[in-house]
Amino acid sequence: MLDRVDVPSDLNAALETLAGCRAGAILSGGTLLMPEINTRATGLTTLVSLKKLDLAGISVSGTRVTIGATTTLDAFGRDERLALLKPVVESIASPPVRNMASVAGNLFAAQPYGDLAVALLALDAEVEIAGPKGKRQAPVSEIVKKGVAADEIVTALTFDLPDGGSWFYAKTMRRNTNSAAIVCVAARVQVEGGVVKSASIALGGAGPRPLRVPSVEAALVGKPLDAESVTAAAAKFEADCEPFTDAYASAWYRTRVIPVHIRRALVGA
């Protein structure tokens, strides 16, 4: 049961509280953590809210984007400079949840949530983390896989904004809006001289965490970005994926449709 909810206005104070408490957790938008606290015996005694830490905000210099950890999905979706990524944000939950949910929180969402994390994975985002020993940086792939230490706080995310032609995103749901992913595909594919020069493809709904599919990526490089070569490359997904069963889809179904959705995301129907 909770016996303390702190709302510090200073990062160091937040870090100190976290380091000093027995069973504490960071509270950002609360859209994942609060359902747990409301309904289960979590064992948590302390929450450290990031609300007043001044970690929200978006800055863009050239193509380099830096997003503060507590920036809400709503604010992300409204930023015209990030219009290309708006479909990612709008595919998540509903407006009132997006008004609360933070970008950093999405990195820690259990699958099949974590759609923004899938996109950030395809963008090779970097994560800025503050801890008792100071600041560090880590690739988003590492954070998505391993999380951060209990006494660390994600403070920001940075990535290069892709150009329109090279960016692909498609989330397949049971409903048009406000549903978890059956499969989520985000990809950055650069084509030069008619063939794929580089490809980074990330999937949600394909394993216990959002993941990249290096086998598919490698198979696509050097080929034209067309239905035939994408179909051939997508067929290699199984080496990298561990599809699962949940209320939205069975592992069997996800296995069947992952290559289809990779193809649809990259070359349409």
Place this chain on the structure above:
Amino acid sequence: MASRIVTLLVNGTPQEVIVRPGTTLVSVLRDQLELTGTKRGCADGSCGACSVVVDGKAVRSCLIPAETVDEAEVTTVEGITPVGGLGPLQEALVEGFATQCGFCNSGMLMVATALIAENPDPSDADIMRAISGNVCRCTGYHPIIRAIRDAAAKMRGAQQIAAE
């Protein structure tokens, strides 16, 4: 256990409440301020019945520890009800038969209030997106969408008259 005083501006009235750690905003509104128009449906953000407007944004009051909204401005269904009458959204819901069991109505109203404040002329698609997280299990979505559309039109009309 360190209880704390939280100050809120609720429907225009300043309120001070003493909260135990982790008390959610919905609980403050319903159990302490006895504003029971805001409903508790799921405690996990998925039903929308507890939606209220905090600092201009529709949010889920069941997912907010009160400590984190100290000094915020909160509007609930009680706050959009004029003395002795109904607001345009409320009127449109009544006239359009957009109520059945009634349990989702407050949440729908608050989400719609935030929507129209930001976008006075929402399309059906805008309305659908706005209420996509609010469950009506009696499945009266179409009358609700129509009512929001009608109310928005009426409010635009009233604004125009006021401007002229």
Place this chain on the structure above:
Amino acid sequence: MDDHIPSETSGETLDRSYFSDENQHDFKVVGQPSPRLDARGHVTGTTRYFEDNHFRGTLHIKVCRSKRHHAKLTRIDPAPAMNVPGVVRVLTAKDVPANWYTVLRLINVGPNDEPVLAEDSVRYLGEPICAVVAESEAAAIEGASRVQVDYEDLPVVLDVEEALKPDAQIVNPVHGKNYFEYEGHPFRRIRFGDVEKGFAEADHIFEHRYQSRPIEQAPVETTGCIVKPEGDGRLTIYSDTQACFFTLDNTALILDVPTAKLRVVGGTVGGGFGGKVDVMVEPLACIAAMLTNRPVKFVYDRAEEMQVSSPRAAERIYIKDGVMKDGRIVARKMTFYIDSGAYSRHTPYGVTKASAHVPGPYSIPNVWADCHCVYTNRTPSSAMRGFGVTIGDFALESQMDRIAKTLGLDPLIFRLKNAYRDGDTKAHRKKVEGAALIEVIQRAAELVGHDLPEEYRKMSSVKREAK
């Protein structure tokens, strides 16, 4: 997302082109829009649902539930829960005066087969074992998680047909077999004409299997109640039940008190759809209120609503039809396996409804149905919008479409050919009255621009056309 919501069509008065001799009344209300009396309360948030009653000092209940589908309980130790600050009491089966849930006894269907709190065994995942009463919801949740329960696992039956095999594990010892007995029969039976003769005469035989899963009503307001002890020794029960008198009678029986000791305040339901007719929360809240002399609230959380509130039963249905070349169905045989879960609740009654609905809204001269009400180690099923009938209709109408498609018949004409009419005898020997299938199909065809030949446009439920 560009779906356009059409504007409301204006209220239509009664369509007199159909049922011309049925209703001669001059309607003042039917066909006229009139505002709902409760709408104003709903849109202002002033309608009072049970949870809007607020009493200082209210205690909260959280139930410790079975983590097994089927097991003996070798030990229940509430002591660790009592150590949680704020926990006031833990109720076990011993605290329940008459530990039987009795809803079917009220309508003279027996026997009692479900304890309010588990005694020596649990028979479905989520079955209540004990109830933790605490000063706050958080303390109740914490307490319920700390109750120590030791299980000795028993074999689990999860499939309706497996359950009926002779060597199947018995789910519920009260019945001693995995089915509900109907007046000495192992299932509800319908026998009308001679199906075997019908099949022998038929030009085509169609046999298919249909299956549904349990369906949760999922009301936005979850099942719950607040019980307040009054100064005169009575208990006031504020409940969101759909059936105040079920609550009153069952709770009195379980508490072993006269009904005059209880007052039920209800009738305002935040969505029920059948999910709130079983009396699951009131008895425990009453017991806690009596033992503590404090108001007590017991509300399902969303997960409980999904997991343990009784859903619509899962059904498996086999249909065999004998059909003539011209589309007349001459024989229909149906076998229902309806999953009651571990206990009866309202499902034996639902199965009776299923049997009465055979063979659907069609007049078929030879009909046979075996309708099994089966016990398994799953969540007990109960009422939900047209229970007993809805899934049968899904199966029947799917079957009708399949037959029409195979025989190359227009699916509406195929239905019209077989539609029941006023005066026909249904398979359960009732005379059909007020049939409207033909008129509904005719009007639907018209509305979607589906041309029906003259003879089908002239058909009527009231009169059979001369041959």
